[in-house]
Amino acid sequence: MISVVIPTHNRSELLTRAVESALNQTHKDIEIIVVSDGSTDNTEEVMKAYQQRENNIKFISVFPGKGANNARNEGIRASEGEYIAFLDDDDEWAPHKLESQLSVFNSDSSIGMVYTGINVIYVKEDLTYYSLSGKGGDLSKDILLKNVIGATPSVMIKKEILDQSGFFDVDMPAKQDYDLWIRVCQLTNVGYVDEPLVNYYNYSGEKQISLSTEKHERAIEMIDKKYSSLFKTLTPEEVKQQRSNYFISIANIALRNNNKSLGFKYGMKALHKKISLKNLVYVLSVPIPFKVLLKVKNRM
Template identity: 40%
Template structure:
């Protein structure tokens, strides 16, 4: 019997999007899956939409919070009730490619890394671009420098429970915080080549509040993981926060960067800032 995989989907007032997300899981080539949708108190028809998708090979389970818990709280509810040996997540505004779960299970069963990931197709009005698609080992040092995983991993449900799931207190970078704790607890993971996750950039819903929330998230992350982060890591993460918040950078700040990928991104926003002065 193939192992059961739990896929958690937190949602809030996105009935027009969550249907696509659930259907992308139901359309997987791998069939032994349970979808756990946790609704954070929606006032739209999310419950009706999700329950209309019950049936077929894939089990769809629905939970609704009486009190708002946020995305991390929803994920933790799903982790609590998950029955699968393995677990992974999906945001309600994104979707899986049809082979994602099968690719993960096949690789995990043969290689037994404690957690794995794959690339992301970022899809917007101007077309697609792909990141995190090069295969390779993911080390703790890699994760101290940057979130080299993205927004989802595939691991055992036991592993997620052992690290305590997601941190409700974190204002931002919640995924990143969770992956870093997985690496600190269990060691190296692995990124499979290719991209099996589609993240939509332009759908009229905000993913995260910029500026203050990101700043608070960055500071929370640095303080929480101070024992793991050296000076280079802290500097690199600072610039990643600045880029995410689209804040202006000084030329002297740019010159202190040693991470090529971050430097190129930072240069882009520095030049953008000059052009708009």
């Protein structure tokens, strides 16, 4: 069985879309665990209505204010499945997502986690960016250079691997997913479905847990300390690439906040760490409107 964990907070009008996309999966041996982080809207009533119709839905309410990753952890603890899949309350899956991932697990017993491509939908800009990584296998070093796995809604993972790696670190101010993927990738091979099977909705500052560059900087410092022994295995050139990737990730957050000066600052830091055509193009593109950049990126 696959346990689908959905954290939520005061978004009942969007939550139904996520729940429906889980119920509509072609693979039917699932349980859906919705964990409310102290919602004060009608989330509980919405979920009670679902529970009257469906026999595979659990609803848990936890103490408010601890955030989505604490809610995910509570969902994992309540799960009964062999596999855990994560879905955000305002995102949705393609109907064959879980079936496709399960096929990858069944094809190779060394795989403990499978992720997919995603459609990043910028709602205000009315644009979709197709994010496909294409990396699988032993990612124990790749994950140290950057978050090649991406966001939680694309991931399905064996429960036994999570029991070994530990769950989401709720003390991290940001990048909790990346922190977990680092641990997981040291334990198991990773599979990849080269198809965008998640619609990941981006509301340009209204949605996510954190678009704070300061929080992401603190998270990077914490990751550096937590995994210092792993980072010591990188070559000097790989360290340059890693630092460059970190700065680009923060620059992206600044640009999503429409803070071009801060985006330029971190873009320049990335270029200083690693002089490359890619980083140079990034810095030069900062003045270009975000919507135009997305259109260009989709055509590349």
